[in-house]
Amino acid sequence: MGQQSLTNSLGERGSVTLETIAMTKLAILILTGGLLLSFVMFARTWLKRSAYETAVCLATGAPKLTCEGELKVLVEGTLPVGNLVIRRIYVDQRTAEVDLTWNVSELTLHIHEKLKLPLVSPEEIL
Numbered sequence: 001m002g003q004q005s006l007t008n009s010l011g012e013r014g015s016v017t018l019e020t021i022a023m024t025k026l027a028i029l030i031l032t033g034g035l036l037l038s039f040v041m042f043a044r045t046w047l048k049r050s051a052y053e054t055a056v057c058l059a060t061g062a063p064k065l066t067c068e069g070e071l072k073v074l075v076e077g078t079l080p081v082g083n084l085v086i087r088r089i090y091v092d093q094r095t096a097e098v099d100l101t102w103n104v105s106e107l108t109l110h111i112h113e114k115l116k117l118p119l120v121s122p123e124e125i126l
Contacts, residue, residue: 043079043102044109050074051098051113058091058098059117075102093117 050071057067068089075084082104090097097114 046078047111051111054098055096055113055115058096
């Protein structure tokens with residue numbers, strides 16, 4: 001009888017250990033997924049902000065190369081992983097446009113910002 005309770009006790013401990021390992025793996029998986037999702041959301045927001053700032057830079061009449069350089073510094077300084085591809089930086093009298101992609105492994109984010117010019121209407125200046 002004593003041997004049987006000892007066997008049951010060892011069996012329960014083994015079962016608890018397996019359950020703990022399974023729950024730990026699940027918790028790590030959920031935490032990793034949440035962190036990855038948070039990073040992607042941050043990256044998307046940062047890229048949109050950087051593209052908008054570049055469009056504003058273009059709208060102020062700064063040289064295209066200056067605005068492009070500032071965009072690279074903004075993105076690469078904050079998002080050190082990944083590859084930034086500037087697809088288009090364009091400005092004319094009516095619009096400023098920035099089109100870019102950011103690649104990390106299998107993930108690709110495409111951002112397109114277009115601003116109508118002038119940014120401030122003549123009535124707002126007066």
